[in-house]
Amino acid sequence: PVTPPWLSPGDTSVLAGLYGPAEAKLSKELPDRAALEVLLRPKVGLPGVLERSREQQLRQTCEAVVLGVLHPRTAITLVLQVLSDAGSLLSCCLNAACMGLLDAGLPLCSLFCGVTCALGPDGAITLDPTARQEQEARAVLTFAIDSSERKVLMSTTKGSCSVEEMQQCLAAAQRAADTIFQFYRDSLQRRYSK
């Protein structure tokens, strides 16, 4: 079961495929909850260390949301294929992952979305930056924000910024999350209204 590719401004697209809950290998199964595995495939080359670290971040975000206790001793596999990368890749992966979880009908306690903020040298905040804006920025922060109370599920920073700037980016990201959740709603409504 595969979701259509998720796009973000700048034409970054990620394809998400979710399989499960299916039978888990004995070595991987957990007695009380579902074992979640995330595989991130880059566009070119074999998955390397960067992909592994992204996979861990995505996995921990998903585990916080998926009600794994309803499906013990099963395996849920999420495969993300990067189709094109033009900036804000991690938040695109987060959005694709959430849509994949929704599409597959897995029980979730809340939705989540990913927002990237780039801090320019003068302190200006750009949301969902393109690859070029990311390179020129002083710091790039990615937040995974949940839908029930706009709390932070995961945050990653590259570069340096002050605490105030981080809080500002977070507040901006929470605003942007509203738009994204509205988009989720609209697209699901359209999809299931036929």
Place this chain on the structure above:
Amino acid sequence: QVWQIRLDMHLLNHDGNITDAASIAGIVALCHFRRPDVSVQGQEVTVYTPEERDPVPLSIHHMPICVSFAFFHQGTYLLVDPSEREERVMDGLLVIAMNKHREICTIQSSGVVMLVQDQILRCSKIAAVKVAEITELIQKALENDHKARKEGGKFGFAESIPNQKITTFKMESAAVDTNNVEEQAGEIIAKADPPSEIFVNPILHTPGTAQIGEGIENSWGDLEESEKEEAAEEEGESKAAAFACQKSETEDTSMMSKTKKDEPIVLSDSEEEEVVILEPQELPRRTR
């Protein structure tokens, strides 16, 4: 020195006949690719970056395209470009790779079907027609892409996803109101507890070695009362020795330390009384 080309193919959706799709994708990718320009003068080789000189395409002599045929009922029925369900129930498969000059590049037959000569000839004629069509499509697509890149239009995978289908949802980039962000952030910071003060006083053991922070107490199990007393005694003893010969001790990360943070901290190993200092670079670090 030669160039090495690597072609990564990602299968997004399998609805039959991966061979044909993969062959088309591969050949188009190779035709589309541009490699950095190189100039060779005697023994010197200069590789130019894409900014210095435009990358050049690979030299592709011809474009072989695969066409697959599925056979059913011992060759009675023939299907071109089988779908996934047809593949699952077919008796035999014939793959012909041909280029637009009607030259057969590959023939591959598998399955339980025995094919007659005129069947194969018929298949190759069908393949020639198909390959001519597909090659034209490829040329047109490459030209469109070339034009779009020159004129600065949008290109790439994202653009090729059709906008008008029911299953696609697109939202224009939306502006987000970030006017009160600074105030909101300021409030959050004011309400939050100040982060606990972290004393970062590096402890200098010897020139070239330092330690920041002290190890945490071992939480695996409670030490027995007697053991604790013993340890305390030993520490007391060796501390006396330590103050006496302060400079000639190697330190070890100790479990329990209640020393003040302002004095140069001397950590003692309660098991050893006399230790020798080696050169700072070769200082052995022993951890319990």
